[in-house]
Amino acid sequence: MKMGILGGGQLGRMLLQAAANYTVTTYVLENDPQCPAAHLCHYFVQGDIQDFDTVYRFGKQVDVLTIEIEAVNVAALEKLEQEGVRVIPSASAIRTIKNKIHQKTLYQAHAIPSAPFVVTQQQTELTEHLHFLPAVHKLGEGGYDGKGVQILRIEADLPQGFNAPAVLEKMVPIAKEIAIIVAVGQDGSTALYPPVEMLFDPILNLLDYQLAPASLPEQTLWRAEAIALKVVKALQSAGLFAVEMFVDTHGEVLVNETAPRVHNSGHHTIEAHECSQYDMLLRILLNYPLGNTNARSTSALVNLIGAPNYVGSAYYEGLQDTLRMENVYVHLYGKQQTKPGRKMGHVTIMGKDVTDVMHKANLVKHTLKVISKNTIHE
Amino acid sequence: MKMGILGGGQLGRMLLQAAANYTVTTYVLENDPQCPAAHLCHYFVQGDIQDFDTVYRFGKQVDVLTIEIEAVNVAALEKLEQEGVRVIPSASAIRTIKNKIHQKTLYQAHAIPSAPFVVTQQQTELTEHLHFLPAVHKLGEGGYDGKGVQILRIEADLPQGFNAPAVLEKMVPIAKEIAIIVAVGQDGSTALYPPVEMLFDPILNLLDYQLAPASLPEQTLWRAEAIALKVVKALQSAGLFAVEMFVDTHGEVLVNETAPRVHNSGHHTIEAHECSQYDMLLRILLNYPLGNTNARSTSALVNLIGAPNYVGSAYYEGLQDTLRMENVYVHLYGKQQTKPGRKMGHVTIMGKDVTDVMHKANLVKHTLKVISKNTIHE
Numbered sequence: 001m002k003m004g005i006l007g008g009g010q011l012g013r014m015l016l017q018a019a020a021n022y023t024v025t026t027y028v029l030e031n032d033p034q035c036p037a038a039h040l041c042h043y044f045v046q047g048d049i050q051d052f053d054t055v056y057r058f059g060k061q062v063d064v065l066t067i068e069i070e071a072v073n074v075a076a077l078e079k080l081e082q083e084g085v086r087v088i089p090s091a092s093a094i095r096t097i098k099n100k101i102h103q104k105t106l107y108q109a110h111a112i113p114s115a116p117f118v119v120t121q122q123q124t125e126l127t128e129h130l131h132f133l134p135a136v137h138k139l140g141e142g143g144y145d146g147k148g149v150q151i152l153r154i155e156a157d158l159p160q161g162f163n164a165p166a167v168l169e170k171m172v173p174i175a176k177e178i179a180i181i182v183a184v185g186q187d188g189s190t191a192l193y194p195p196v197e198m199l200f201d202p203i204l205n206l207l208d209y210q211l212a213p214a215s216l217p218e219q220t221l222w223r224a225e226a227i228a229l230k231v232v233k234a235l236q237s238a239g240l241f242a243v244e245m246f247v248d249t250h251g252e253v254l255v256n257e258t259a260p261r262v263h264n265s266g267h268h269t270i271e272a273h274e275c276s277q278y279d280m281l282l283r284i285l286l287n288y289p290l291g292n293t294n295a296r297s298t299s300a301l302v303n304l305i306g307a308p309n310y311v312g313s314a315y316y317e318g319l320q321d322t323l324r325m326e327n328v329y330v331h332l333y334g335k336q337q338t339k340p341g342r343k344m345g346h347v348t349i350m351g352k353d354v355t356d357v358m359h360k361a362n363l364v365k366h367t368l369k370v371i372s373k374n375t376i377h378e
Numbered sequence: 379m380k381m382g383i384l385g386g387g388q389l390g391r392m393l394l395q396a397a398a399n400y401t402v403t404t405y406v407l408e409n410d411p412q413c414p415a416a417h418l419c420h421y422f423v424q425g426d427i428q429d430f431d432t433v434y435r436f437g438k439q440v441d442v443l444t445i446e447i448e449a450v451n452v453a454a455l456e457k458l459e460q461e462g463v464r465v466i467p468s469a470s471a472i473r474t475i476k477n478k479i480h481q482k483t484l485y486q487a488h489a490i491p492s493a494p495f496v497v498t499q500q501q502t503e504l505t506e507h508l509h510f511l512p513a514v515h516k517l518g519e520g521g522y523d524g525k526g527v528q529i530l531r532i533e534a535d536l537p538q539g540f541n542a543p544a545v546l547e548k549m550v551p552i553a554k555e556i557a558i559i560v561a562v563g564q565d566g567s568t569a570l571y572p573p574v575e576m577l578f579d580p581i582l583n584l585l586d587y588q589l590a591p592a593s594l595p596e597q598t599l600w601r602a603e604a605i606a607l608k609v610v611k612a613l614q615s616a617g618l619f620a621v622e623m624f625v626d627t628h629g630e631v632l633v634n635e636t637a638p639r640v641h642n643s644g645h646h647t648i649e650a651h652e653c654s655q656y657d658m659l660l661r662i663l664l665n666y667p668l669g670n671t672n673a674r675s676t677s678a679l680v681n682l683i684g685a686p687n688y689v690g691s692a693y694y695e696g697l698q699d700t701l702r703m704e705n706v707y708v709h710l711y712g713k714q715q716t717k718p719g720r721k722m723g724h725v726t727i728m729g730k731d732v733t734d735v736m737h738k739a740n741l742v743k744h745t746l747k748v749i750s751k752n753t754i755h756e
Contacts, residue, residue, distance in 0.1 A: 017395050020418060021709045023692070039420040040398060274705060289702045296674065314401070324667045327652060331399045 002027065003285055004062035005037070006049045010333040010343065011068035011262045012037030014270065018278035024286060029058040036333045037068075052076045059085050064285045066239075067261055070098040071142075088186075088285055089239030089260040096235065097260050100167045101140040107255055110234040112227060114255040115246075116170045123163035130155060132170050140165040172254060176247040178214045179265040180228040183280045183290050186238045191280070191290040193273065195224055196265050196301075198244075209361060210301040211354065212268050216247070223253045231258050240281040242266060264303070268348045271329045272299035297350045300361035304345035304370050306338035312372030314338040316345075322368045327351060328360065330368075344370045380405065381663055382440035383415070384427045388711040388721065389446035389640045390415030392648065396656035402664060407436040414711045415446075430454045437463050442663045444617075445639055448476040449520070466564075466663055467617030467638040474613065475638050478545045479518040485633055488612040490605060492633040493624070494548045501541035508533060510548050518543040550632060554625040556592045557643040558606040561658045561668050564616045569658070569668040571651065573602055573623075574643050574679075587739060588679040589732065590646050594625070601631045609636055618659040620644060642681070646726045649707045650677035675728045678739035682723035682748050684716035690750035692716040694723075700746045705729060706738065708746075722748045 001024050005012045008030030016037055019026055026041040029049055038044045043061075047054040049069070055076035059065050064086040065077070077091035096102045107114040115136075118129055126137070133155070139148035139162050150160050152168075161168075181193040197214035216224065228243040235241065235258070242263030244256040266277035275283075275291025283291055306314075313336060322330055332345040347364050351357035379402050383390045386408030394415055397404055404419040407427055416422045421439075425432040427447070433454035437443050442464040443455070455469035467475075474480045485492040493514075496507055504515070511533070517526035517540050528538050530546075539546075559571040575592035594602065606621040613619065613636070620641030622634040644655035653661075653669025661669055684692075691714060700708055710723040725742050729735035 013398055016418075017398050020391055020395050020712070021707075023694075023710050023712050026417070039404070040394075040418055042417040283701065289698060291701070292704050294704075316401075320667060323661065323669070326670050326672075329399075332401050334398070334401050 001025065001064065001286055002062040004029065004058060004065045005041070005068055006030075006055065006058075006065070006072045007068040008032065008035035008037035008044075009068055010036045010345075013040060013333060014267070014331070015066075015068065015262060015278045015281060016040035018276060018282055021279070022282060022286060024282070027058065027062055029055065034336065036335060049073065056080060059087075064088060066281065066285055067094065070094055070260065074098070086186075086285075088237070089235070089241070090237035093235040093237035093239065093260050097258055099140050100138045100257070101165055103257060104167050104169070106234055107231070110230060112230050112234065112255055113253060114169075115172045117167050120161070120166050120168050121164075123159070123161045126152070126158045126161045126168065127155075129168055132168055133157075134171040136169045136171055137161045138167045138169060140167065172246055173249040174246045175249045175251075176214070176216075177244065177256070178216070178224060178247060179242050179244045179263070180224060181263065181266045181269070181277055181280075181293075182228050182232045182241045182243060183284060183293075184232050184238050184241070185284055185290050186287050188238075189290055190229060190232065191293050192225055192228060193266065193269060193277070193293045194295055195221065195245075196268070198265065209303070209365070210265060210268065211358065212272060212299045212301070213295060215354065217251070220247055220251055220253060227253055227255060231255060235260070238284055240266075240277060240284060264343075264346075265301075267331070267346045268299045268301045269293075270331075271348050272296055272350050298353055298357050299351070300349040300357040302347045302349070302361050302364045302368075303343060304332070304347065304368060306340050306342040306344055307369050307371050308340045310370070310372040311339045312337065312374045314344060315371050315373050317369045317371050318367040322347065322364055325349075325360065325363070328364060338370050338372050342370075379403065379442065379664055380440040382407065382436060382443045383419070383446055384433065384436075384443070384450045385446035386410065386413035386415035386422075387446055388414045388713075388723075391418060391711060392645070392709070393444075393446065393640060393656045393659060394418035396654060396660055399657070400660060400664060402660070405436065405440055407433065412714065414713060427451065434458060437465075442466060444659065444663055445472065448472055448638065452476070464564075464663075466615070467613070467619070468615035471613040471615035471617065471638050475636055477518050478516045478635070479543060481635060482545050482547070484612055485609070488608060490608050490612065490633055491631060492547075493550045495545050498539070498544050498546050499542075501537070501539045504530070504536045504539045504546065505533075507546055510546055511535075512549045514547045514549060515539045516545045516547060518545065550624055551627040552624045553627045553629075554592070554594075555622065555634070556594070556602060556625060557620050557622045557641070558602060559641065559644045559647070559655055559658075559671075560606050560610045560619045560621060561662060561671075562610050562616050562619070563662055563668050564665050566616075567668055568607060568610065569671050570603055570606060571644065571647060571655070571671045572673055573599065574646070576622075576643065587681070587743070588643060588646065589736065590650060590677045590679070591673060593732065595629070598625055598629055598631060605631055605633060609633060613638070616662055618644075618655060618662060642721075642724075643679075645709070645724045646677045646679045647671075648709075649726050650674055650728050676731055676735050677729070678727040678735040680725045680727070680739050680742045680746075681721060682710070682725065682746060684718050684720040684722055685747050685749050686718045688748070688750040689717045690715065690752045692722060693749050693751050695747045695749050696745040700725065700742055703738065703741070706742060716748050716750050720748075 013036040059080040194213035382405040391414040437458040572591035
């Protein structure tokens with residue numbers, strides 16, 4: 001079986017680590033030959049995942065094709081599907097998800113709870129929707145890792161809105177941010193991972209701390225699971241999906257957004273769950289039975305992001321001390337250059353309870369830092 | 379940091395899977411470009427690990443060099459050591475271990491219990507040692523995976539003995555075969571994994587079933603641990619070592635042999651222990667602190683070896699059913715051709731107790747078989 005991955009970042013890297021448990025032949029398409037996944041595949045192809053011809057030619061070589069980022073040429077995937085290449089997630093699921101307007105419209109069409117929204121085509125329209133403030137303005141296409149998202153609190157913020165098709169979404173009073181990873185097999189079978197609970201860095205807007213399983217009242221858990229399943233049913237595609245949700249202050253569960261791929265919120269599954277999200281996606285791609293999503297223990301996830309003010313060759317300060325800690329698992333993505341906010345690695349902490357893993361997660365956050373010893377100050 | 383591996387088999391494959399958690403740049407030297415590890419390194423070098431010049435040139439490119447098989451050119455490693463390349467395990471440890479005569483002599487010199495033996499230079503000498511029978515005759519150099527070993531029970535068996543330097547070892551009444559993996563850091567720190575208990579296939583003489591931790595009386599455990607530590611101290615080298623031992627019917631612990639590398643008896647550590655033997659070796663090579671060897675649960679290991687009478691393109695019969703079992707972890711080494719007795723993969727089973735994992739191990743053994751659908755009958 002020949003498996004292709006569009007994109008060669010850390011998600012591809014970890015997928016390929018897991019792929020070496022099977023007999024699959026692996027292909028990666030990515031512009032950067034120094035990317036985290038480049039050296040772990042059988043065949044690395046340098047090229048642009050957004051270019052029709054490049055993606056089409058790459059896809060023709062393989063039996064099954066997946067993505068590790070949504071910003072790919074979907075038209076090429078559609079043609080490949082028509083010609084018999086298995087594309088997981090499907091081209092149409094990617095097309096829906098990569099555009100936030102389509103994504104919100106899908107939720108609306110399937111009565112999946114999400115924050116109230118309007119679609120705006122240009123910045124000047126925003127003044128018509130003052131009653132939506134405070135709101136989040138999300139670019140239809142092109143947003144990633146916190147880019148393409150603007151908080152518009154008051155009328156004076158409106159000039160910062162996007163002058164392009166976008167979603168203006170009412171801010172909801174968030175009690176908790178959670179995510180559920182859902183696996184959908186080629187035969188339509190599904191498996192849900194327990195929800196995780198997230199904390200965001202308010203400045204860089206990148207996930208930097210996570211707890212699993214989320215601490216939720218049973219009713220909320222059931223609601224979140226039902227909603228996550230509803231999302232993947234609406235998408236009508238095999239694959240692995242991360243459904244990010246808000247629990248608001250009234251206990252309502254609202255979908256924030258969905259990623260049609262292995263996800264940052266599932267890194268902890270490598271050690272802390274019976275079947276990792278990477279192994280699970282491989283099982284889906286290779287048409288094997290879905291794995292077991294049970295947690296082995298409570299876990300926390302700390303993202304290692306490039307420290308502020310450091311640009312240059314990456315140095316992992318505190319690595320030795322971190323590696324000395326028990327039940328602490330370090331993953332470095334092998335990126336040579338660090339810059340503020342860049343995802344450079346993650347650390348999973350397993351433990352007997354929430355107190356235990358949170359204590360250790362804080363210790364890791366204060367111990368391990370990605371800096372540079374030859375920083376070029378910007 | 380640049381790390382080189384001599385050999386590209388499954389041990390190299392699993393070491394490279396683990397290496398992608400760190401920022402190390404990896405090099406593999408191996409004759410076969412289709413070998414299990416070839417596609418998982420940054421730089422694959424095709425060449426003979428037994429050739430002086432090839433090993434020397436390969437080693438000059440890296441900061442630290444390790445092995446995944448003992449049959450390497452040790453003279454080249456000695457020269458590399460003299461020129462400042464870090465070789466782990468040391469050239470002298472490999473030289474001692476790869477020759478069974480030197481290995482036995484080392485045990486004797488350090489008062490490490492092992493079965494009584496004599497060294498024989500040629501087959502005709504065997505008649506002088508009739509009082510050693512029943513005995514095991516082991517070729518000094520070149521034995522591997524059960525080759526180079528002859529059982530000589532009675533005088534009539536002597537013509538089957540080796541006509542080359544060899545060890546003639548008295549058979550001991552074996553109650554149990556166990557192994558302990560010992561990690562030795564560059565700073566001399568040590569860590570022991572709990573012992574595992576092994577069962578061998580009497581026909582192919584390949585390990586095919588293993589239980590961890592071994593069920594041993596406390597006194598025997600202490601003795602085994604003390605002996606394993608004594609072996610690595612005698613070898614005076616950093617590295618990861620698998621010390622294989624017999625517990626005889628009197629409860630005495632005797633060293634059988636030692637492997638200076640990651641080992642088949644440690645595959646279960648990938649899932650069943652906090653730090654896997656592969657992660658542990660990387661920590662040693664990269665001069666990181668040793669990891670924690672605690673078991674997460676009881677585990678069993680089933681080796682997947684090529685079924686008798688099948689030669690050809692490998693097919694994994696029962697794979698889907700095996701992947702459906704809970705807490706069962708399949709590792710396939712990606713070898714394209716199967717033949718009787720070839721190590722094609724392994725399966726680790728985790729469980730709450732010995733009964734649980736043994737039951738499941740038997741189920742796996744009867745479910746999953748490596749055959750070929752296009753067998754060329756030999």
